[in-house]
Amino acid sequence: MKHDFTELRLDRVTRRFAAAGGTAFAAVNELTLTIRRGEFIALLGPSGCGKSTALNCIAGLLPLSGGSIWLDDARIDTLPPERRGFGMVFQNYALFPHMSVERNVSFGLRMRGVAASEIAPRVARALKLVQLVGQEQKLPGQLSGGQQQRVAIARAIVIEPPLILMDEPLSNLDAKLRLETRAEIRRIHRELDRATIYVTHDQDEALSLADRIVVIHGGTVQQIGSPQEVYAQPTNLAVARFMGYRNVLELNVQAEQDGRVTLAGGDIRLTGVRKQPLSTGRACVAVRPEEIALGEGPGGANTIVGRVDNVEYGGRDSLVDVATRSGALLHVRSHVPVALGQEVRVHVPVERALVYPSDGAP
């Protein structure tokens, strides 16, 4: 177990499970990723995409079906979890119910045979970091959900692991606590200067916490990139859908030039940016609701006419559904009030209309 490292390498990490009928399906398929010291990585994907499986493989709680994991020059995927020395924060916290907060946090140190004189100050420091001073003698059952989660974090970081693994640690907290704890996790990560791998299905969490986001879908990595990249330039339609591109329209390709594609269908005619090579005459254009503006585009280009079909008031802005005459439905974020049934024109900036090949999904 070493505390100083440069990088953790996942080399084609694969985990298969037996499926019905004797076949095997890969929950994690050839995941290759290099994590540098100090980095905060988010594994992002919908439920069942294999992100938690990947995390358990890294922690050593699940054996690999293929590939290898390296901490600098040492191969670690053959080690049992207790010899990898990664800190892990579980979704349901997994606090030891029969131990006080102090005993929970000191558990990892006691298992490592750290001298008693050294344990007390380290536990105190960890509890201070998660702001739980004064709760040392309580049992986990006496704490609130947020406090329990912070005990779980303290327990994982007190052993000063090279890598901290977090499995949807905020999913059991209420909205306010989730925001607070999120900020705290980021702060703790900065203070420790280690690497963190954070599994989540919440794109906001991933965007706000991570240095790099790994988008996983169906066990396979779809995109690895900075939050800005993943947010603004999804590599494929699956990532786009997951990152909040709620408007996906399948249209006919009319013209393609210099990476710009013009598509049409019904009473819609749109020009967008091609993100992947197109092979057929059909393609999908993906646009985020907040990137569609009410009003006409320059010279009337990329403008769609429709009727307001539904309005969801959201405080600063409203989510407006606009139905075109040919039956397409657009989700638009609007800062100006609109009335139900009103005829509106909306306009999509060319740079923000991303064009992908059709994937057959609705």
Add this chain to the structure above:
Amino acid sequence: MTTAAAARAPLDRSLLLIVPAAAFMILLFVYPFLYGLLLSFEPKDAMTLENYRKFFTDPRLWPTIWTTLRLALPATLINVGVGLPIAYRMRVKSRYQRLATTLLVVPITLGTVLIAEGMLTYFGPRGWLSQTLQFLHLYDGPIRLTHNYWGVLISLVVSGFPFAFLLILSYITGIDPVLARAAATLGADPAAQFRHIYLPLLAPGLAMCFCLAFVQAFSVFPSAVLLGAPAGPTRVISIAAYEAAFEQYDYSLASAIAMMMGFVQLAVVAAVLALRNWFYRGPVVGGKG
């Protein structure tokens, strides 16, 4: 029944459902128990405590407590002590967990007498075990595993083990396996996971299992007669009570012996449950969800 009617009713009517069980208990347990208790204080032509004085002075009576404890305590310790590691190994659901559980449960479905009959032919001096061992020259001396202490002990293990095992298995599978995984990521090897996570969380359950298994073993009767030496080394307390009642027709003395039997069981159970209070009692999962 509407909600309003239920709210007005002074008593939750569903409580009535326990009436048959309560009546059953009172008629078949509480009444006979109290009757026996009173009977034990009404000896033939003597003062009230004569039966108890006799019990503690008669060398044919008071040592039966020790004789019974000498059988019941080791049998209980073996059943709980062997049941724990096996149940621990089988805590993860697997294909042969079901098979093994079924096999282990079979002795429960057999009566004590059937087990005793089988053991007499299997473990007896001319039984299969003895013949096999002697045929293979693994052990050439006489093998005496029936009609003595060992015969009764083995039968108590055969009939008591499945019960202890199943009880422990249900306690173990109730412990969230994520706790052990969390311990592993914190550096606990499998032995430490057992010692620091499973054992403390199981302790209350083990105490309860010990109590139930002990009470069962302490009231041993058929196997002590059939497989033991009921005149001597396995003359357990229930045999003494039986003799008083049905050979000397002294129901009053028999009741006193039965009361003493109950008292010893109660004392051991109370001691174990008092020990249990030293351990943590509470939820065995590590948080929400």
